[in-house]
Amino acid sequence: xxxxxxxxxxxxxxxxxxxxxxxxxxxxxxxxxxxxxxxxxxxxxxxxxxxxxxxxxxxxxxxxxxxxxxxxxxxxxxxxxxxxxxxxxxxxxxxxxxxxxxxxxxxxxxxxxxxxxxxxxxxxxxxxxxxxxxxxxxxxxxxxxxxxxxxxxxxxxxxxxxxxxxxxxxxxxxxxxxxxxxxxxxxxxxxxxxxxxxxxxxxxxxxxxxxxxxxxxxxxxxxxxxxxxxxxxxxxxxxxxxxxxxxxxxxxxxxxxxxxxxxxxxxxxxxxxxxxxxxxx
Numbered sequence: 001x002x003x004x005x006x007x008x009x010x011x012x013x014x015x016x017x018x019x020x021x022x023x024x025x026x027x028x029x030x031x032x033x034x035x036x037x038x039x040x041x042x043x044x045x046x047x048x049x050x051x052x053x054x055x056x057x058x059x060x061x062x063x064x065x066x067x068x069x070x071x072x073x074x075x076x077x078x079x080x081x082x083x084x085x086x087x088x089x090x091x092x093x094x095x096x097x098x099x100x101x102x103x104x105x106x107x108x109x110x111x112x113x114x115x116x117x118x119x120x121x122x123x124x125x126x127x128x129x130x131x132x133x134x135x136x137x138x139x140x141x142x143x144x145x146x147x148x149x150x151x152x153x154x155x156x157x158x159x160x161x162x163x164x165x166x167x168x169x170x171x172x173x174x175x176x177x178x179x180x181x182x183x184x185x186x187x188x189x190x191x192x193x194x195x196x197x198x199x200x201x202x203x204x205x206x207x208x209x210x211x212x213x214x215x216x217x218x219x220x221x222x223x224x225x226x227x228x229x230x231x232x233x234x235x236x237x238x239x240x241x242x243x244x245x246x247x248x249x250x251x252x253x254x255x256x257x258x259x260x261x262x263x264x265x266x267x268x269x270x271x272x273x274x275x276x277x278x279x280x281x
Contacts, residue, residue, distance in 0.1 A: 012134045015040060016150070019126055023154045030122050037126040050129055052178030052231075060230055065185055067227035068173065072189035074220035075169060079162025080194045081213035087158070088206045112195055120187035121180075127151060127167075128174040128183050140175060140241050147171035153267060165217075166190055169224060176228045176237050 015036070022032045041048055107115060127147065135143035151167025152160045166187065174183045204212070228234050 012131070015131055015134065019131065020150075020154065030118060033126045034122045037122070037130050040130045046130075046133070048129075049180045050133070050174070050178045053181060054179075064177075064227050064230045065182070067223050067230075068182055068186045069189045071169075071220045071224040071227060072186040073193035074216045074223065075165055076162075076190035076193035077197060078213045078216035078220060079159075079165060079190070080197050081209045081216065082161055083158055085206050085209045085213065086161075088209075109195075109199060113192065116191040116195060117188055120191060121184045124170065124174075124184045124187050125180060128170055129180045132171050132174060136175060139244055140237070141245060144168055144171040144175065169220070172224070172228065176231045176234050 018036055019033065022029055022036065040046070047053065127150070131150075132143060132147045135146060145168070148164045148167035148171065151170075152164035155163040170183050170187055173186050174180075177183070
């Protein structure tokens, strides 16, 4: 009997490689990422918005959207507060709240909101709809972990903790809902809450920031679980993960040599300013 988790070729390796190169080069990142994603779904005739997308609107779906928005916003606040605590611990002087590199300081606030909306949609389309959508066929839990790791490594070093959580949580949202709209909403409000914090937030000492960060994380996790539980396949997904772990299902893509190679390259690339500074004094 054939192994249902055996990879059918190396196509996912190529997709991951191209997306990594685009993100690292940081040249026309959003349009190129969108083009690659559209090419992928067209080539393999995949549903553009995900298998779980439906245009039908009901009270449960509206509630789920609102809960995902609140959960994403809370996680974004947790991330930016945690990053500022780390910057204080490293004795980095800064009179304003540190924000994500996705923020465009040269744009007006409405244009920044539009930018993070487009960025959220394109990122989720490429890395959750396309890349995670392929990975999940070979094991759910390792794919969620892989999604978190690659999201983290494709961000700046100071953002790693927050982007790791974003990648993990967004993958969970996509796994349960199978809907690009849901995971984009989560991602958008993650960035939107940080934008508001940077624009209007007040400076706090490290202790208060840490307390608020922990509280925000707890709120995000609880509300996310409530939101996901509104999906009909939430219980089924949990059972599937349990069965896969009991059967010791290994992910043949996430832990392949190609994945590990790119992870090493990304780690070296993203940490260059840190270790080169230590070497050069």
